[in-house]
Amino acid sequence: ASQHRLWPEIENVVKSQVNMAKMGIGECGAGWQLFAEDGEMKMYRREEEVDGMVCDPLKAVHVVKGISGHEVCHYFFNPQYRYDWESTLEHMTVLETISEDTLVFLQTHKRIWPASQREGLFWSHIRKLPNEKDRDGPDIWTVVNNSTEYSEHPANNGKCVRIFLTVCLLCQTTVDPPKDGTTLTRDNLSCKITYCSVVNPGGWAPASVLRAVYKREYPKFLKRFTAYVKNQTKNKPIMF
Numbered sequence: 527a528s529q530h531r532l533w534p535e536i537e538n539v540v541k542s543q544v545n546m547a548k549m550g551i552g553e554c555g556a557g558w559q560l561f562a563e564d565g566e567m568k569m570y571r572r573e574e575e576v577d578g579m580v581c582d583p584l585k586a587v588h589v590v591k592g593i594s595g596h597e598v599c600h601y602f603f604n605p606q607y608r609y610d611w612e613s614t615l616e617h618m619t620v621l622e623t624i625s626e627d628t629l630v631f632l633q634t635h636k637r638i639w640p641a642s643q644r645e646g647l648f649w650s651h652i653r654k655l656p657n658e659k660d661r662d663g664p665d666i667w668t669v670v671n672n673s674t675e676y677s678e679h680p681a682n683n684g685k686c687v688r689i690f691l692t693v694c695l696l697c698q699t700t701v702d703p704p705k706d707g708t709t710l711t712r713d714n715l716s717c718k719i720t721y722c723s724v725v726n727p728g729g730w731a732p733a734s735v736l737r738a739v740y741k742r743e744y745p746k747f748l749k750r751f752t753a754y755v756k757n758q759t760k761n762k763p764i765m766f
Protein backbone atom coordinates (compact mmCIF):
# COMPACT_ATOMS: atom_id res chain seq x y z
CA ALA A 527 0.00 0.00 0.00
CA SER A 528 2.92 2.34 0.67
CA GLN A 529 3.38 2.97 -3.07
CA HIS A 530 -0.30 3.77 -3.70
CA ARG A 531 -1.05 7.35 -4.89
CA LEU A 532 -3.13 7.99 -1.75
CA TRP A 533 -0.50 6.79 0.69
CA PRO A 534 1.16 10.17 1.48
CA GLU A 535 -2.28 11.71 2.17
CA ILE A 536 -3.33 8.74 4.31
CA GLU A 537 -0.16 9.02 6.40
CA ASN A 538 -0.61 12.77 6.93
CA VAL A 539 -4.34 12.69 7.70
CA VAL A 540 -4.04 9.71 10.08
CA LYS A 541 -1.20 11.37 12.04
CA SER A 542 -2.99 14.72 12.35
CA GLN A 543 -6.38 13.17 13.19
CA VAL A 544 -4.89 10.89 15.86
CA ASN A 545 -3.07 13.84 17.47
CA MET A 546 -6.31 15.85 17.53
CA ALA A 547 -8.33 12.94 18.91
CA LYS A 548 -5.79 12.44 21.73
CA MET A 549 -6.19 16.04 22.90
CA GLY A 550 -8.68 16.65 25.66
CA ILE A 551 -11.65 18.84 24.78
CA GLY A 552 -10.02 21.67 26.75
CA GLU A 553 -6.91 21.57 24.55
CA CYS A 554 -8.94 21.50 21.32
CA GLY A 555 -9.40 25.24 21.35
CA ALA A 556 -12.33 27.36 22.43
CA GLY A 557 -15.95 27.19 21.43
CA TRP A 558 -16.75 23.54 22.16
CA GLN A 559 -20.20 23.07 23.64
CA LEU A 560 -21.50 19.91 25.26
CA PHE A 561 -24.64 19.13 23.26
CA ALA A 562 -25.49 15.57 24.27
CA GLU A 563 -24.76 13.42 27.31
CA ASP A 564 -25.89 9.87 28.07
CA GLY A 565 -24.17 8.04 30.93
CA GLU A 566 -20.49 7.74 30.00
CA MET A 567 -21.03 9.31 26.56
CA LYS A 568 -20.35 13.03 26.16
CA MET A 569 -20.77 14.79 22.78
CA TYR A 570 -19.31 18.17 21.97
CA ARG A 571 -19.65 20.31 18.88
CA ARG A 572 -18.36 23.66 17.65
CA GLU A 573 -20.63 25.76 15.47
CA GLU A 574 -18.81 26.41 12.18
CA GLU A 575 -20.09 27.39 8.74
CA VAL A 576 -18.19 27.12 5.46
CA ASP A 577 -19.71 29.12 2.58
CA GLY A 578 -22.89 29.40 4.62
CA MET A 579 -23.07 25.61 5.13
CA VAL A 580 -23.09 24.01 8.58
CA CYS A 581 -19.82 22.07 9.06
CA ASP A 582 -19.85 21.71 12.83
CA PRO A 583 -16.87 19.70 14.06
CA LEU A 584 -17.99 17.01 16.47
CA LYS A 585 -16.04 15.27 19.24
CA ALA A 586 -17.58 12.45 21.25
CA VAL A 587 -15.96 10.65 24.17
CA HIS A 588 -17.43 7.41 25.46
CA VAL A 589 -16.25 4.67 27.85
CA VAL A 590 -17.66 1.20 27.20
CA LYS A 591 -17.06 -1.83 29.44
CA GLY A 592 -16.40 -5.34 28.15
CA ILE A 593 -14.89 -4.59 24.72
CA SER A 594 -11.39 -3.76 23.41
CA GLY A 595 -10.22 -1.00 21.10
CA HIS A 596 -9.25 -3.54 18.47
CA GLU A 597 -12.81 -4.97 18.52
CA VAL A 598 -14.39 -1.49 18.23
CA CYS A 599 -12.18 -0.62 15.24
CA HIS A 600 -12.66 -4.06 13.64
CA TYR A 601 -16.46 -3.70 13.53
CA PHE A 602 -16.28 -0.06 12.46
CA PHE A 603 -13.81 -0.66 9.60
CA ASN A 604 -14.97 -3.92 8.04
CA PRO A 605 -17.66 -3.47 5.39
CA GLN A 606 -19.44 -6.76 6.13
CA TYR A 607 -20.86 -5.41 9.40
CA ARG A 608 -21.79 -1.88 8.30
CA TYR A 609 -25.43 -2.46 7.39
CA ASP A 610 -25.95 -3.98 10.85
CA TRP A 611 -25.15 -0.79 12.77
CA GLU A 612 -25.18 2.20 10.34
CA SER A 613 -28.90 2.99 10.35
CA THR A 614 -28.72 5.94 7.92
CA LEU A 615 -26.93 3.84 5.28
CA GLU A 616 -28.87 3.16 2.08
CA HIS A 617 -26.12 1.61 -0.10
CA MET A 618 -22.43 0.87 0.31
CA THR A 619 -19.79 -0.47 -2.06
CA VAL A 620 -16.04 -0.96 -1.73
CA LEU A 621 -14.57 0.74 -4.81
CA GLU A 622 -10.99 -0.32 -4.12
CA THR A 623 -9.08 -2.54 -1.72
CA ILE A 624 -5.79 -0.65 -1.48
CA SER A 625 -4.52 -3.09 1.15
CA GLU A 626 -6.08 -5.21 3.89
CA ASP A 627 -6.05 -2.15 6.20
CA THR A 628 -7.10 0.44 3.60
CA LEU A 629 -10.36 0.47 1.59
CA VAL A 630 -12.17 3.03 -0.55
CA PHE A 631 -15.95 3.24 0.09
CA LEU A 632 -18.81 4.76 -1.86
CA GLN A 633 -21.95 4.97 0.27
CA THR A 634 -25.31 6.67 0.00
CA HIS A 635 -27.21 7.75 3.08
CA LYS A 636 -30.96 7.70 3.46
CA ARG A 637 -32.49 11.03 2.51
CA ILE A 638 -33.13 13.24 5.52
CA TRP A 639 -36.05 15.54 4.66
CA PRO A 640 -35.95 18.31 3.52
CA ALA A 641 -32.26 17.93 2.55
CA SER A 642 -31.60 16.05 -0.70
CA GLN A 643 -29.95 12.62 -0.53
CA ARG A 644 -26.22 12.50 0.27
CA GLU A 645 -23.38 10.21 -0.73
CA GLY A 646 -19.84 9.88 0.57
CA LEU A 647 -16.72 8.62 -1.21
CA PHE A 648 -13.84 8.13 1.21
CA TRP A 649 -10.79 6.08 1.98
CA SER A 650 -10.82 4.20 5.28
CA HIS A 651 -7.68 3.08 7.11
CA ILE A 652 -7.35 0.97 10.26
CA ARG A 653 -4.15 1.08 12.29
CA LYS A 654 -2.69 -0.13 15.59
CA LEU A 655 -0.60 2.48 17.42
CA PRO A 656 1.89 1.86 20.22
CA ASN A 657 0.68 2.78 23.71
CA GLU A 658 3.06 5.65 24.54
CA LYS A 659 1.88 6.00 28.14
CA ASP A 660 2.34 2.36 29.06
CA ARG A 661 4.81 0.37 26.92
CA ASP A 662 3.48 -3.06 27.89
CA GLY A 663 -0.14 -1.88 28.02
CA PRO A 664 -2.70 -2.67 25.29
CA ASP A 665 -2.20 -0.91 21.96
CA ILE A 666 -4.29 2.01 20.76
CA TRP A 667 -6.43 1.31 17.67
CA THR A 668 -7.80 3.84 15.22
CA VAL A 669 -9.89 4.04 12.04
CA VAL A 670 -9.70 7.20 9.93
CA ASN A 671 -12.17 7.93 7.12
CA ASN A 672 -11.41 10.80 4.73
CA SER A 673 -13.21 11.90 1.57
CA THR A 674 -11.29 11.52 -1.66
CA GLU A 675 -11.82 12.12 -5.39
CA TYR A 676 -12.36 9.24 -7.81
CA SER A 677 -12.36 9.80 -11.56
CA GLU A 678 -14.81 6.90 -12.17
CA HIS A 679 -17.26 8.49 -9.68
CA PRO A 680 -17.31 12.27 -10.19
CA ALA A 681 -19.09 14.23 -7.48
CA ASN A 682 -22.69 15.36 -8.00
CA ASN A 683 -23.21 13.73 -11.39
CA GLY A 684 -26.20 11.73 -10.15
CA LYS A 685 -29.10 12.46 -7.85
CA CYS A 686 -26.99 12.53 -4.67
CA VAL A 687 -25.11 15.49 -3.24
CA ARG A 688 -21.52 14.49 -2.43
CA ILE A 689 -20.57 15.18 1.21
CA PHE A 690 -17.00 15.74 2.38
CA LEU A 691 -16.05 14.12 5.66
CA THR A 692 -13.10 13.44 7.91
CA VAL A 693 -13.75 10.96 10.71
CA CYS A 694 -11.42 9.57 13.34
CA LEU A 695 -12.33 6.76 15.73
CA LEU A 696 -9.59 6.40 18.39
CA CYS A 697 -9.82 3.57 20.94
CA GLN A 698 -7.73 3.11 24.09
CA THR A 699 -8.21 -0.18 25.96
CA THR A 700 -7.88 -0.44 29.75
CA VAL A 701 -7.29 -3.81 31.41
CA ASP A 702 -7.97 -4.05 35.14
CA PRO A 703 -6.62 -7.53 35.94
CA PRO A 704 -8.56 -9.68 38.48
CA LYS A 705 -7.03 -9.40 41.98
CA ASP A 706 -6.90 -13.16 42.57
CA GLY A 707 -4.77 -13.78 39.45
CA THR A 708 -7.58 -15.73 37.70
CA THR A 709 -7.91 -15.54 33.92
CA LEU A 710 -8.92 -12.22 32.41
CA THR A 711 -12.59 -11.84 31.44
CA ARG A 712 -14.54 -9.06 29.70
CA ASP A 713 -15.43 -7.75 33.15
CA ASN A 714 -11.79 -6.64 33.48
CA LEU A 715 -11.89 -4.74 30.18
CA SER A 716 -12.99 -1.27 29.17
CA CYS A 717 -12.46 0.94 26.16
CA LYS A 718 -12.24 4.73 25.95
CA ILE A 719 -13.63 5.73 22.56
CA THR A 720 -13.01 9.14 21.00
CA TYR A 721 -15.01 9.83 17.83
CA CYS A 722 -14.17 13.02 15.91
CA SER A 723 -15.96 14.03 12.74
CA VAL A 724 -16.32 16.98 10.40
CA VAL A 725 -19.03 16.56 7.77
CA ASN A 726 -19.42 19.16 5.02
CA PRO A 727 -22.91 18.51 3.66
CA GLY A 728 -21.66 19.35 0.16
CA GLY A 729 -24.66 21.39 -0.81
CA TRP A 730 -26.82 23.91 0.99
CA ALA A 731 -29.24 22.64 3.63
CA PRO A 732 -30.98 24.76 6.27
CA ALA A 733 -28.65 25.20 9.29
CA SER A 734 -31.53 24.52 11.69
CA VAL A 735 -32.35 21.26 9.90
CA LEU A 736 -28.72 20.06 9.83
CA ARG A 737 -28.12 20.90 13.49
CA ALA A 738 -31.33 19.07 14.42
CA VAL A 739 -30.20 16.06 12.36
CA TYR A 740 -26.79 16.06 14.04
CA LYS A 741 -28.33 16.38 17.50
CA ARG A 742 -30.61 13.41 16.81
CA GLU A 743 -28.35 11.17 14.73
CA TYR A 744 -24.93 11.31 16.37
CA PRO A 745 -25.89 10.14 19.87
CA LYS A 746 -28.08 7.43 18.31
CA PHE A 747 -25.22 6.36 16.02
CA LEU A 748 -22.58 6.00 18.75
CA LYS A 749 -24.94 4.23 21.20
CA ARG A 750 -26.19 1.87 18.51
CA PHE A 751 -22.68 1.09 17.23
CA THR A 752 -21.15 0.42 20.67
CA ALA A 753 -24.14 -1.73 21.68
CA TYR A 754 -23.64 -3.68 18.45
CA VAL A 755 -19.95 -4.34 19.25
CA LYS A 756 -20.81 -5.48 22.80
CA ASN A 757 -23.43 -7.84 21.44
CA GLN A 758 -21.17 -9.24 18.69
CA THR A 759 -18.26 -9.89 21.05
CA LYS A 760 -19.92 -10.99 24.30
CA ASN A 761 -19.44 -14.74 23.72
CA LYS A 762 -16.19 -14.50 21.76
CA PRO A 763 -12.55 -14.50 22.96
CA ILE A 764 -11.17 -10.96 23.49
CA MET A 765 -9.42 -9.43 20.44
CA PHE A 766 -6.51 -7.34 21.72
Ligand SMILES: O=S(=O)(CCO)c1ccc(-c2ccc(C3CCCC3)c([C@@H]3C[C@@H]3c3ccccn3)c2)cc1
Pocket residue numbers: 612614633635638641644646671689691693723725727731739740743744747
Ligand atom coordinates in the same frame (compact mmCIF):
# COMPACT_ATOMS: atom_id res chain seq x y z
O1 LIG B 1 -18.47 7.60 10.79
S1 LIG B 1 -18.73 7.31 9.40
O2 LIG B 1 -17.63 7.43 8.49
C1 LIG B 1 -19.36 5.66 9.37
C2 LIG B 1 -19.49 5.15 7.99
O3 LIG B 1 -20.79 5.39 7.53
C3 LIG B 1 -19.98 8.42 8.87
C4 LIG B 1 -20.84 8.99 9.79
C5 LIG B 1 -21.81 9.89 9.40
C6 LIG B 1 -21.95 10.24 8.04
C7 LIG B 1 -22.98 11.20 7.62
C8 LIG B 1 -23.28 11.45 6.29
C9 LIG B 1 -24.26 12.38 5.96
C10 LIG B 1 -24.95 13.08 6.93
C11 LIG B 1 -25.97 14.17 6.65
C12 LIG B 1 -25.35 15.40 6.00
C13 LIG B 1 -26.54 16.08 5.35
C14 LIG B 1 -27.71 15.11 5.38
C15 LIG B 1 -27.16 13.76 5.84
C16 LIG B 1 -24.69 12.78 8.24
C17 LIG B 1 -25.54 13.43 9.24
C18 LIG B 1 -25.05 13.83 10.53
C19 LIG B 1 -26.11 12.76 10.33
C20 LIG B 1 -25.69 11.43 10.79
C21 LIG B 1 -24.92 11.39 11.92
C22 LIG B 1 -24.46 10.16 12.36
C23 LIG B 1 -24.77 9.04 11.64
C24 LIG B 1 -25.53 9.15 10.51
N1 LIG B 1 -25.98 10.36 10.08
C25 LIG B 1 -23.69 11.89 8.60
C26 LIG B 1 -21.10 9.65 7.13
C27 LIG B 1 -20.12 8.74 7.54
